Amino acid sequence: MKKILLPTDFSPNAWNAIKYAISLYKHEECEFYILNTYTPTIAHSRFMATGAGGKACEDVVKNNSEKGLEQLLAKIQEKYHNPKHRFVTISSFSLLVDEIKNIIETHQIGLVITGTKGASGLEEVFMGSNTVRIIKSIKNCPVLAIPQHFKFKTPSEIAFATDFNRFYTTSELRPLLEMAKAFKAAIRIVHVQYEIKSLTEVQQFNLNMLRKYIGEVEHYVHTVSELNSVSQTLEVFANELDIHLLAMLNYQHSYMEKMTREPVIKRMAFHTQIPLLVIPELGMGTPPNNKNRKEISASN
Known part of the structure; x- marks a missing residue:
């Protein structure tokens, strides 16, 4: 229950x-x-x-x-x-x-x-x-x-905002995956960049692991250019794709932290739009070293 x-x-x-x-x-x-x-x-x-x-x-x-x-x-x-x-x-x-x-x-x-x-x-x-x-x-x-x-609205489209700079654990992703599976929702992974450029090796590894953890849940990866602020960018993204729920992990230097520190005038409209699922930081915040990467690969 x-x-x-x-x-x-x-x-x-x-x-x-x-x-x-x-x-x-x-x-x-x-x-x-x-x-x-x-x-x-x-x-x-x-x-x-x-x-x-x-x-x-x-x-x-x-x-x-x-x-x-x-x-x-x-x-x-x-x-x-x-x-x-x-x-x-x-x-x-x-x-x-x-x-x-x-x-x-x-x-x-x-x-x-x-x-x-x-x-x-x-x-x-x-x-x-x-x-x-x-x-x-x-x-x-x-x-x-x-x-x-x-x-x-039943959340059939869920956005998960991340910059891929952090390694996510299965326990941290569980609330997102439970929500997506319960409502047969698609997860749209959205990465906001000030200027579009290729992912670093660490970011690419974290994206690959994120997609592996999401597994069979329908999901897509979107890279979008920042429009004035993170909150405004996510607001426009949510409106254009008819997102019903936005999820973020709350940790140091995360989108969530950036948004709470943005000037009031920049984030004015954002929070009135859609429900926001804030997931607390539970596991390790840095990507595993090479030895741990091999262990993870071997266990999956």
Whole structure:
């Protein structure tokens, strides 16, 4: 049974992510953990009494959290009747990322699905600050970020963005391959280059191993020229090929890291387009040496 964590703040984008998750896995046995965290904000003043007032404030936000989860669960049960799905609600007095880490460890969560906020002019933060914190902090579980206004589509076309500078392990590729096999989706490996040039020996080796790991899953390799920024390039690529989901590995100097550091104006439109599957770095990051290459070849 799949175990999926759904953080919520009861906002429209959080609800959209929940709807996406339920639709995505409608044919699979799933246990969904719906999490709401709360941390009371108490205005401190030399004229304010402390103690009882703080406890009362905590009780109010705790009750609001629990009541919100009850109402959300009732809404899910009213709109979706799937005997394959089980829901567990968790209300926690904790920081969001800390509690997500705890639940992943305690309940052996296989995927976190979270909503992302829409653009808001100059105040825009890439995908919303909570989503970025989750992606940067969660090192042992994939995160699927769903744009606020994205309407569910079965992912029959999945893009995997990589520069081939890193050797990927089977454990890191597993979330991508499981998604592709579950939905009979084609994987489009996309390499963004500032200027088109031949792959280095290391890049070619990593591409060959990547294609070997993907195996029988239908896949294609695309090399595209960078248009102003990585995020804009991937956005155009996704639109032109009708990509339903974009996957990236999150590691030092990866596309994912570059995008979170791009100037706001360059990445403004990107995150509102399609779901983004961020896979954490689990294995070795450098290509194997010659001895290990022979061992890998011998074992395959």
